[in-house]
Structures are given as C-alpha cells and as structure tokens.
Amino acid sequence: MHGLLQCMRDRTAAECSRCLQESIPRLPSCCYGNQGGVVLGYNCNLRVEIYTYYDLALDGDAPPPLAPPPSSFVGESKRGKKRIDVALAVALPVGTVLVAVVVVLGVLLCRRNKSNRKKTQPDNNNSKxxxxxxxxxxxxxxxxxxxxxxxxxxxxxxxxxxxxxxxxxxxxxxxxxxxxxxxxxxxxxxxxxxxxxxxxxxxxxxxxxxxxxxxxxxxxxxxxxYMPNRSLDTFLFDPVRRQQLDWSRRFAIICGIARGLLYLHEESRLKVIHRDLKPSNVLLDADMNPKISDFGLARAFGGDQSRDITRRPVGTLGYMSPEYAYWGHVSTKSDMFSFGVIVLEMVTGRRNNSAYSDTSDSVSVLSLVWDKWRAGSTGDVVDPSLAESQYPESEVLNCIEIGLLCVQENPADRPDASAVVLMLSSPSSTSDDRPAPSRPAFVFSSNFILESSCRAGALSDKQLSASQNEVSISELEPR
Missing domain, CATH: 3.30.200.20 (Phosphorylase Kinase; domain 1)
Known part of the structure; x- marks a missing residue:
C-alpha cells in the first residue's frame, strides 16, 4: 500500500498532522472494496493506492556540487542550504507519517476482511x-x-x-x-x-x-x-405439582420476573417491550429461578421513545392491558399489566382467563381479588395449598397490593418495573407514599360477561374466547 497526505501551504504542520489523523479512520467507511481511495479534507487530502503514484525527490539525496560556488553567490548558497535543511525537516516527518499510514491501513483492512468472512447474511435487508x-x-x-x-x-x-x-x-x-x-x-x-x-x-x-x-x-x-423445570404454568396450574411451590419459592419467582422486566425496560441497551408476558413464557431452571423467554413478539424502542401504536395487537387474552387490546398502544406499562396478572395468579393459584370455580356464579380472579381487597378479607383468596404452611401475611398482602396496582385501567397509575422491585423489597402494604389501588381495568362477573371501566364498547363473543393452549393471538378485530 502507498499513501500520501497533501496539505495546502496555508496549513501549519500541526494542522496537517491533525488532518492525517482525521482522514485515516474515514478510509474503511468510504473506500472499502476499492483498490484505492481518496479522503478530501479542508485544504488537505489523503490518497492511498496499491501502486506508487507519487515521486518524492528529496533535495538531500542529490549529489554534491562539482565545484564551490563563486564568492559573489555566497548569500544565495546560504539561502539554498537553508532551503535544503527545511526540505529535509519536512520530508523526514512526512515519510515517517506515510509509513504509519500504510501500517494503520493494512491493519484496518485486514480486520475488516476477517470480520466480513465470518459474517453470513443471506438477506442484507434483515440486518436491521x-x-x-x-x-x-x-x-x-x-x-x-x-x-x-x-x-x-x-x-x-x-x-x-x-x-x-x-x-x-x-x-x-x-x-x-x-x-x-x-x-x-x-x-x-x-x-x-x-x-x-x-x-x-x-x-x-x-x-x-x-x-x-x-x-x-x-x-x-x-x-x-435448557430449562429442566419447563414453564411456570406447568407448576402453578397443576393441582399436584403446585404443592412444590411454597410461598418462599413463589415470592422468589415474582421478584425474579420483576428484575427481568427492569432489565428489559430500563437497564438494557434497548428498551424492550415483551408484549406476551404470561406464565407459559416464564421458564424455571434447576433451582426454580425464573427466566423470561419467547421474544418473537417483543418490540424494541430506541432513543427516548416510550410508546408506540400497532395495528395488530398480539398476545394472550387475560394478560393484555386494555389500552393495548382496544387501541394497540404499546408501552412498558403494557408489560406491567401482564406482570400484575401473574402476581395475582401466583397468590391465588388460578388462571385469570378462566373461571375461578366451576359454579355458575363464578367470577374471574381479578374480580374476586378486588372484591376481597375492598372487604378487607384478602386472606380468602390465597391459594388453599399454602394454607397448611406458614407464610408471612404482610408479604402476601404486599404482593396482592402490587398486583392490583399493576392492573389499573390508566397506564399512568401503574408502577414501573423499578418501583415494583422497590416495593417487593418492602413488605409493608400500608405505605403512605403508595397510591391506593382502584378497580381493575377488566372484571369478569358471572357467565363471563365482561365489565370494563374502559368506554370503548363491548367485545364480541369470538374476541372473548380464550385459547385453551395459550397460543398467541395475532388479531383481535375481524377482517
């Protein structure tokens, strides 16, 4: 490789050197794939080729004069010697810089070629x-x-x-x-x-x-x-395996899900909205530690973006927030609604998108928890399998309160992931700085009639039907 930086005479040596340092990093981006290239700067340009395209004839390499100059030209001889010294002073640093340019360019191009050989992208349009x-x-x-x-x-x-x-x-x-x-x-x-x-x-x-x-x-x-204990729903909604979930494990799972959401919403390089958070998408490792999975429906936000609108809401009925199900509004508060439903399911041991019991006057989990919360008898909704073991009542009440706060109708009234993690670390459910929960957004009364504090109209029977195997629903509106 052969390179040369040329500067106009109105630029100082320091400015010329700065131009060189600024031009080198631009070569791979502008000229990759070509045998040579030119980077144009302000009154300077850097050119690199695979052949010698310049001729640096240094005056210092010329042979000495055959005879001393006449005495009348002593002044001119001194000036000529001074010009030679100046040329040497300029040429030597420029030659050193050129060698450095060639070395740097060789390293950059080798690394670029090596990284490109490792990449296999069948469709460049899918790279972003x-x-x-x-x-x-x-x-x-x-x-x-x-x-x-x-x-x-x-x-x-x-x-x-x-x-x-x-x-x-x-x-x-x-x-x-x-x-x-x-x-x-x-x-x-x-x-x-x-x-x-x-x-x-x-x-x-x-x-x-x-x-x-x-x-x-x-x-x-x-x-x-591999997650040996599979998904959370295989334990929580199974009458036999549910016995393995004592309260300490359930609380640890709730805290782990909250930490995972905190990372997705606030701590990762991207702000990621899961959009399909439910027990079947929470996997358990050998130590019963929860791990959020299935990001096929997730939506990533860049910069300061905090919400978006999608034409086709996707997810699972029973875990979708009202603003997302009705209007397609996507935000971190959509995930917090799903998290609130999971918390209440962990406390009650029942699915939200199914009847609480088999009787004709059964109600949904959200409706039952809300009614018992207002009546001050939240202990009645705790999973009966936990009754035989001791569990801290304040911790259970704290989780019920957090769950109700997360399923509020207004997204602004729901806490974010960082606030939930903080509230989970404080077992007190009577904190003065917390707002009191209000009626959940969705409430199912007897015969599965949907009551919602939203004023967007009723859903059809087809829209109310929940999938038996919790397969994600891609459309809520008929064609």
Whole structure:
C-alpha cells in the first residue's frame, strides 16, 4: 500500500498532522472494496493506492556540487542550504507519517476482511430490525441438532406454540439444550424468529433465557439453554405439582420476573417491550429461578421513545392491558399489566382467563381479588395449598397490593418495573407514599360477561374466547 497526505501551504504542520489523523479512520467507511481511495479534507487530502503514484525527490539525496560556488553567490548558497535543511525537516516527518499510514491501513483492512468472512447474511435487508443491529449468534449444524434431539422425536418434545415446537437435545459434549423448531405452516413464525434473532442475541440477564445459537440450514431452528423445570404454568396450574411451590419459592419467582422486566425496560441497551408476558413464557431452571423467554413478539424502542401504536395487537387474552387490546398502544406499562396478572395468579393459584370455580356464579380472579381487597378479607383468596404452611401475611398482602396496582385501567397509575422491585423489597402494604389501588381495568362477573371501566364498547363473543393452549393471538378485530 502507498499513501500520501497533501496539505495546502496555508496549513501549519500541526494542522496537517491533525488532518492525517482525521482522514485515516474515514478510509474503511468510504473506500472499502476499492483498490484505492481518496479522503478530501479542508485544504488537505489523503490518497492511498496499491501502486506508487507519487515521486518524492528529496533535495538531500542529490549529489554534491562539482565545484564551490563563486564568492559573489555566497548569500544565495546560504539561502539554498537553508532551503535544503527545511526540505529535509519536512520530508523526514512526512515519510515517517506515510509509513504509519500504510501500517494503520493494512491493519484496518485486514480486520475488516476477517470480520466480513465470518459474517453470513443471506438477506442484507434483515440486518436491521427497528434500528437494532443484528448480532449473529453461533451457527449450529442441522445434522448435529437432529442427532441431539433424536430427529425431533415425540419423547423429546417440551412444548408447542403458534410458532412451532420445542424439543430437548443433548450435544456431543453432553450439554443439554432446547431447540425451537419453526413450523412449516406458520405464517407468523418467520417474523417471530427474525425478531428473536435480533433481540435475544443482545439481551443478557440472569432472568432471561439465553440464546445459544441458530441454524438456518434446511430448517429454521433456535437453540436456547435448557430449562429442566419447563414453564411456570406447568407448576402453578397443576393441582399436584403446585404443592412444590411454597410461598418462599413463589415470592422468589415474582421478584425474579420483576428484575427481568427492569432489565428489559430500563437497564438494557434497548428498551424492550415483551408484549406476551404470561406464565407459559416464564421458564424455571434447576433451582426454580425464573427466566423470561419467547421474544418473537417483543418490540424494541430506541432513543427516548416510550410508546408506540400497532395495528395488530398480539398476545394472550387475560394478560393484555386494555389500552393495548382496544387501541394497540404499546408501552412498558403494557408489560406491567401482564406482570400484575401473574402476581395475582401466583397468590391465588388460578388462571385469570378462566373461571375461578366451576359454579355458575363464578367470577374471574381479578374480580374476586378486588372484591376481597375492598372487604378487607384478602386472606380468602390465597391459594388453599399454602394454607397448611406458614407464610408471612404482610408479604402476601404486599404482593396482592402490587398486583392490583399493576392492573389499573390508566397506564399512568401503574408502577414501573423499578418501583415494583422497590416495593417487593418492602413488605409493608400500608405505605403512605403508595397510591391506593382502584378497580381493575377488566372484571369478569358471572357467565363471563365482561365489565370494563374502559368506554370503548363491548367485545364480541369470538374476541372473548380464550385459547385453551395459550397460543398467541395475532388479531383481535375481524377482517
């Protein structure tokens, strides 16, 4: 590589040197892929080629004169010698700078070529999603994943959703993994997979499931860390396995989910709204620590953006906030509504999107908790499986209050994740600085008639029907 910086005579040596330092970093961005390039600055320019395009003839290399000059030209001889000294003083630093330029450019170009060889992007248009740069995870071989999951056998199947299926796998090094397999018939699965690749690779937290890699050969597969205890709903809503969830474990799970939301909403490099937070998307590791999963429907905000409007609300009925279900308003408070529902489900041991009991006059969980809260008898809603064990009453009341605060109709009245984490660390439920909970946004009375303090009109019977397997709903309005 051959490079030369040229400066106009009106620029000082310091200004010329500054121009060089400013021009070098611009070469990879403006001239990558070309054999040479020119960076134009203010009264200076830097040119780099793969051949010698300049001829630096230094006066100091010229042979000495054959005879001494006449005495009458002594003054001119002195001036000529002075010019030679000045030329040497300028040429030597310039030569040194040129050598430095060549070395720096060689290093930059080698690193650029090495990084580009590692990247495999089948579609350049997918390198960004919502202003988020794509971070490529580790590439897995499809043959390896087929062997790890016994060719995606039914006995290794962990679960199923709208995107496809999840299988347990064991790698050759005995590491256990979970493989999410995109369904061939899923219309929304590819967008979810792309969204998850963009977001999950950037999110690192102990209360978020870690993305280990991806495979796009023949099939579209995502590889996650394996969660041996599966999802929270398999424990909470199972009459037998629920016995393993004493109050200390339930409270630890509530706190872990809150910390995960705090990271997504405030501490990560991106402000991420999950949009489908529910017990089936909260996985439990071997120590029953909760980890939020499934970012296929998540929405990332950049800069100071705090809310957005989507034309197609997605999520699961029973966990969607009213402003999101009715008008598609997305914000961090949408996730806090879902979190509030989960907290009340953890206390009662019942699903919110199903009847509290099998009697004809049954009511929803939110309605029952609200009625008991107003009557001052919240102990009646605590999961009966907890009655035999001792649990701190103040801690349970604190969680009920937090849950009711999170399901308020007005998003501004709901606490954010940082406030919830602070309230969970304080068991007092009578704090003077907390606002009193008001009536929840959604209340189901007998016969599943929806009562809402929202004034947006009633939903149709089709819209009220909840999915039995909690598959995400992509549309709420008929075509």
């Amino acid at each position: 999603e919502g202003g988020v740069r794509y971070v490529e995870p580790e590439q897995f071989n499809v043959a390896m994943l087929r062997a790890a999951t016994n060719n995606f056998s039914e006995e290794n199947k962990l679960g199923e959703g709208g995107f496809g299926e999840v299988f347990k796998g064991i790698l050759p090094d005995r590491e256990e993994i979970a493989v999410k397999r995109l369904s061939q018939n899923s219309s929304q699965g590819f967008h979810e997979l792309k969204n998850e690749l963009v977001l999950a690779a950037k999110l690192k937290h102990r209360n978020l499931v870690q993305l280990l890699g991806v495979c796009l050969q023949e099939e579209k597969l995502l590889i996650y860390e």
